[in-house]
Amino acid sequence: MSTDLRSAAQEYMIRYGGDTFPNLFRSAKGSVVIDDTGREILDFTSGQMCATLGHNHPAIVEAVRRAGEEAFHLFSGMIPEVVAELAARLATDWMNPPLQKSIFVNTGSESNEVALRIAKMYTGGYEILAVGGSWHGVTGGTSAVSFASDRKGYGVPVPGVFVMPEPNEYRPYIKGLSAEDSALACLEIGLKMFDMASSGRRAAIVIEPIISAGGVLVPPRSYMQALRRAADERGMLLIFDEAQTAFGRIGERSASDFFGVVPDIMTVSKTLGGGIPLAATITSGKIEEDVHQKGFTFYTSHVSDPLPARVGLAVLETIQREDLIQRARSMGGYLREQLQELGKRYEAIGDVRGEGMLLGVELVQDRESRLPHHQLGALTTQRCFELGLSMNIRRRPERGSVWRIAPPLTISKADIDRGLAILEQALRESLDELAQR
Numbered sequence: 001m002s003t004d005l006r007s008a009a010q011e012y013m014i015r016y017g018g019d020t021f022p023n024l025f026r027s028a029k030g031s032v033v034i035d036d037t038g039r040e041i042l043d044f045t046s047g048q049m050c051a052t053l054g055h056n057h058p059a060i061v062e063a064v065r066r067a068g069e070e071a072f073h074l075f076s077g078m079i080p081e082v083v084a085e086l087a088a089r090l091a092t093d094w095m096n097p098p099l100q101k102s103i104f105v106n107t108g109s110e111s112n113e114v115a116l117r118i119a120k121m122y123t124g125g126y127e128i129l130a131v132g133g134s135w136h137g138v139t140g141g142t143s144a145v146s147f148a149s150d151r152k153g154y155g156v157p158v159p160g161v162f163v164m165p166e167p168n169e170y171r172p173y174i175k176g177l178s179a180e181d182s183a184l185a186c187l188e189i190g191l192k193m194f195d196m197a198s199s200g201r202r203a204a205i206v207i208e209p210i211i212s213a214g215g216v217l218v219p220p221r222s223y224m225q226a227l228r229r230a231a232d233e234r235g236m237l238l239i240f241d242e243a244q245t246a247f248g249r250i251g252e253r254s255a256s257d258f259f260g261v262v263p264d265i266m267t268v269s270k271t272l273g274g275g276i277p278l279a280a281t282i283t284s285g286k287i288e289e290d291v292h293q294k295g296f297t298f299y300t301s302h303v304s305d306p307l308p309a310r311v312g313l314a315v316l317e318t319i320q321r322e323d324l325i326q327r328a329r330s331m332g333g334y335l336r337e338q339l340q341e342l343g344k345r346y347e348a349i350g351d352v353r354g355e356g357m358l359l360g361v362e363l364v365q366d367r368e369s370r371l372p373h374h375q376l377g378a379l380t381t382q383r384c385f386e387l388g389l390s391m392n393i394r395r396r397p398e399r400g401s402v403w404r405i406a407p408p409l410t411i412s413k414a415d416i417d418r419g420l421a422i423l424e425q426a427l428r429e430s431l432d433e434l435a436q437r
């Protein structure tokens with residue numbers, strides 16, 4: 001372990017929010033990361049939900065090597081062959097018509113900036129309707145439409161943003177109804193409020209089809225279909241932010257497939273790059289032609305870079321070759337069952353939800369009150385880490401304490417079992433400790 005580097009991190013780095021571990025980290029392979037003491041830690045979050053194939057999958061390592069022989073980066077006006085190939089592959093194998101045209105950028109935030117700019121230019125409007133609990137990024141436009149993060153302290157957000165209550169089966173805003181009716185009622189009220197406040201210059205509705213940072217909330221299918229109709233009726237584009245849901249994570253090609261709803265614009269990022277910064281915004285030929293005619297620009301230093309595109313192709317090929325969509329379903333099903341079993345033994349597990357290998361486990365003080373158990377969440381997450389399991393907890397006073405569990409789709413059953421055993425031990429010990437306080 002290098003104490004020098006630990007103090008260098010403290011002395012020379014800007015702290016960027018979230019909980020960072022006291023240790024530094026050295027390397028990662030498959031479902032395991034190694035810290036600066038050489039200790040192995042099982043990664044139940046696929047890094048920042050990006051390492052869907054596991055860390056440093058040989059296909060990705062090979063793609064990076066190959067890019068080293070071809071090109072890492074080019075003048076943005078030179079479209080690399082590999083980028084054309086990736087665009088074609090996305091359109092033919094992964095998207096539903098009419099989604100056909102892609103632009104390749106680097107981060108999820110950027111891909112959503114592209115989507116918002118296209119929607120504004122296409123419609124001539126500027127109003128964006130977003131959903132509570134959402135996270136679309138940290139850049140100007142995307143932070144304005146995000147409601148899971150702290151918005152205070154950064155000045156005036158982009159105007160024209162409206163928010164509607166998110167569907168939350170476990171903590172419904174509108175109580176006493178079925179999950180589906182409550183979700184639809186949230187939408188109805190949200191739309192009424194929006195219509196009341198709108199200046200008429202409407203542009204888009206943006207949603208994460210599974211609201212992840214907001215607590216891994218899965219809306220009913222009818223909600224997403226109603227959202228599609230709501231956008232159409234108002235002349236707005238529907239944007240799906242599939243940063244976390246595309247390319248197998250939820251046991252489908254995309255959330256668009258899962259919900260049976262095709263958006264006007266889809267954004268993808270984390271799960272396309274396999275750990276390398278790659279994101280894309282995909283829309284129809286009609287929309288692309290329209291905004292192109294109007295002078296659409298999103299010209300960055302790294303747009304259409306060949307290195308990430310080579311990796312993206314490798315990611316898509318590996319998902320198909322290793323049948324990872326099916327694996328997300330089967331291993332995700334197993335993981336979910338085991339978490340539900342744990343829920344039978346621990347009152348503190350209030351809810352287990354999600355799809356495929358994107359799961360949420362909500363911790364409560366008791367099942368009757370459903371009061372969030374933030375202390376237990378923090379303590380257990382810390383204990384998990386000490387025992388060799390990295391977990392991610394989302395803690396917000398208004399929407400509970402929720403573990404987001406999203407291991408690599410390639411994780412072995414033995415590693416899932418190992419992680420679950422650590423999780424149970426950590427939970428048991430944390431509950432004991434809290435009882436003694």
Ligand SMILES: Cc1ncc(COP(=O)(O)O)c(C=O)c1O
Nearest residue numbers: 107108109135136137208241243
């Ligand atoms: C659904 C969703 N959209 C967008 C983003 C932003 O992506 P990035 O952090 O790559 O800018 C995130 C990141 O967590 C996300 O979860």
